[in-house]
Amino acid sequence: xxxxxxxxxxxxxxxxxxxxxxxxxxxxxxxxxxxxxxxxxxxxxxxxxxxxxxxxxxxxxxxxxxxxxxxxxxxxxxxxxxxxxxxxxxxxxxxxxxxxxxxxxxxxxxxxxxxxxxxxxxxxxxx
Amino acid sequence: xxxxxxxxxxxxxxxxxxxxxxxxxxxxxxxxxxxxxxxxxxxxxxxxxxxxxxxxxxxxxxxxxxxxxxxxxxxxxxxxxxxxxxxxxxxxxxxxxxxxxxxxxxxxxxxxxxxxxxxxxxxxxxxxxxxxxxxxxxxxxxxxxxxxxxxxxxxxxxxxxxxxxxxxxxxxxxxxxxxxxxxxxxxxxxxxxxxxxxxxxxxxxxxxxxxxxxxxxxxxxxxxxxxxxxxxxxxxxxxxxxxxxxxxxxxxxxxxxxxxxxx
Ligand code: SF4
Ligand code: FES
Numbered sequence: 001x002x003x004x005x006x007x008x009x010x011x012x013x014x015x016x017x018x019x020x021x022x023x024x025x026x027x028x029x030x031x032x033x034x035x036x037x038x039x040x041x042x043x044x045x046x047x048x049x050x051x052x053x054x055x056x057x058x059x060x061x062x063x064x065x066x067x068x069x070x071x072x073x074x075x076x077x078x079x080x081x082x083x084x085x086x087x088x089x090x091x092x093x094x095x096x097x098x099x100x101x102x103x104x105x106x107x108x109x110x111x112x113x114x115x116x117x118x119x120x121x122x123x124x125x126x127x
Numbered sequence: 128x129x130x131x132x133x134x135x136x137x138x139x140x141x142x143x144x145x146x147x148x149x150x151x152x153x154x155x156x157x158x159x160x161x162x163x164x165x166x167x168x169x170x171x172x173x174x175x176x177x178x179x180x181x182x183x184x185x186x187x188x189x190x191x192x193x194x195x196x197x198x199x200x201x202x203x204x205x206x207x208x209x210x211x212x213x214x215x216x217x218x219x220x221x222x223x224x225x226x227x228x229x230x231x232x233x234x235x236x237x238x239x240x241x242x243x244x245x246x247x248x249x250x251x252x253x254x255x256x257x258x259x260x261x262x263x264x265x266x267x268x269x270x271x272x273x274x275x276x277x278x279x280x281x282x283x284x285x286x287x288x289x290x291x292x293x294x295x296x297x298x299x300x301x302x303x304x305x306x307x308x309x310x311x312x313x314x315x316x317x318x319x320x321x322x323x324x325x326x327x328x329x330x331x332x333x334x335x336x337x338x339x340x341x342x343x344x345x346x347x348x349x350x351x352x353x354x355x356x357x358x359x360x361x362x363x364x365x366x367x368x369x370x371x372x373x374x375x376x377x378x379x380x381x382x383x384x385x386x387x388x389x390x
Contacts, residue, residue: 008303019351090372092370095286
């Protein structure tokens, strides 16, 4: 039997808001990976000498670096929040017949995020 | 796609308020390409989209083809794209479209046979592939006279959500991955496999893994999540797929990390 199959356009992800947001979520992972790479290279370079460390710290204060950090931060935040909100779908726990509410699981993830961030801030700023 | 128009007024029907229905039409023996035909139907507060389509069929154009049966969100046969969103047309009310105009098309991602009817063989084959029934290991089947396999309410709670699927295929229509690659086993079939995998009476997970853990299975899914959004029964197939990914990853770790005991 002859059938008709609607072709999928290359811009399918622009045709609906949820698809667009999904693609943005995937796209932001580039910033997560990119920033990890940046941090590793930064640490490697900073360890070279006292001067190298001082130059790098100074370069962090440049406008380009500020813009780079602001953009990376926004995208990484979006990435983290979207994934944290999806966590309860992946981690399903039951207490007897009752399923542990999604809000509780997501809340626990946000709480751990907050605690880890605090510890890191304390280590960096407090030392 | 050209738009053809049929007006209700010409048929002498008296209505105070109307609703415009743009319907996808395709008759492969006659039309090379599908087209959109517009119909005016009476607007009634208590009408669902399916009522309006039935009105067109009964009063305006008897050649319109589509599927439906129960009219109460149970049989899963009336799924269509309403304004590009997969919906059960027997549960989508006209009054929820204040512009008084909608476009109705067949569920996205499937080959269309005629008008709003699409070919569902692919989905049916996938359902069969995941073995959606209780499987027991060889030699572990209880003889009939020993009665049924018992299960506690807590054990039932682990998979009950996945039993609610009505095979309406809305989740497939919402999935861009399935539209791009129809080899993907897809949301409902994987959710159904999970329904049995999580059932304490079942021992067939290994048999299903061949299909589920394949590239066309869970790993094709990128967690767009729209399948769960459109699901009329809150089955949450997206979650079923992600949970299956976690279990398959754990399997892999166990296989690599824990040396198999011999004998
Ligand atoms: S999982 Fe939901 S959307 Fe998919 S076929 Fe089942 S009931 Fe329909
Ligand atoms: S007609 Fe049965 S679900 Fe809509």
